[in-house]
Amino acid sequence: MQLRSACFQVIKATLPIALACSVTGELSSTTPQQLADRYVDRVYAQSTPVARERARRSYLIWFFEGFVSPGDFMPGDHDLERDAFQDGQAFWWTRPSLRPWVMQNYGYVEVRLAGLWTVGYEASSLEVGDGSRRRCWLWGLGDAQIDPSLAMSRSPWGVPVAVAGYLSPPGRYGHLGSYDCQVYATKIARDGNQPLAAPDPRPPGMPVWR
Structure with a gap:
């Protein structure tokens, strides 16, 4: 846990070496799907096919959460979610040219x-x-x-x-x-070309529900 916490601080403060903190250490030559497959093969090798597929889908969800939150902290103690989240963060910082591709892939x-x-x-x-x-x-x-x-x-x-x-x-x-x-x-x-919204007809102090 201390190592992983230190890794997060490195990702946030020293972005050029974020790759060294990735769980897999293979971000330079892989895709999110391949990362998910390798993670499941390593961590869930003895699990049932159903459990492996569930883990793979969960990894891809949390990878994306980390990818779109590259400076945030992932709370909790679930290893798969935390690992995937940090892999997503590392992918964001180390492969900027692939950011549009990842977004489109999702x-x-x-x-x-x-x-x-x-x-x-x-x-x-x-x-x-x-x-x-x-x-x-x-x-x-x-x-x-x-x-x-x-x-x-x-x-x-x-x-x-x-x-x-x-x-x-x-x-x-x-x-x-x-x-x-x-x-x-x-x-x-x-955007100066867009018209301002019409004044709200509700009395002052009323909550604004959008």
């Missing part, structure tokens, strides 16, 4: 969107400005470029933004699964 599509961004307690809603009224959970991906002025211009009615990043397949995302889609942003900028 069903995300590279997009450019404009809309209204509303940020609040357990909320980060992008109402896409294409007439569909889709509400996507918007989150910065890794070292995303986010216009610093946006931090000073939050509004309960939304701030017009332009977003570059990756759009998820339709589903349930974000806090309590209350969003139709998810956008992992590589860039968020103020």
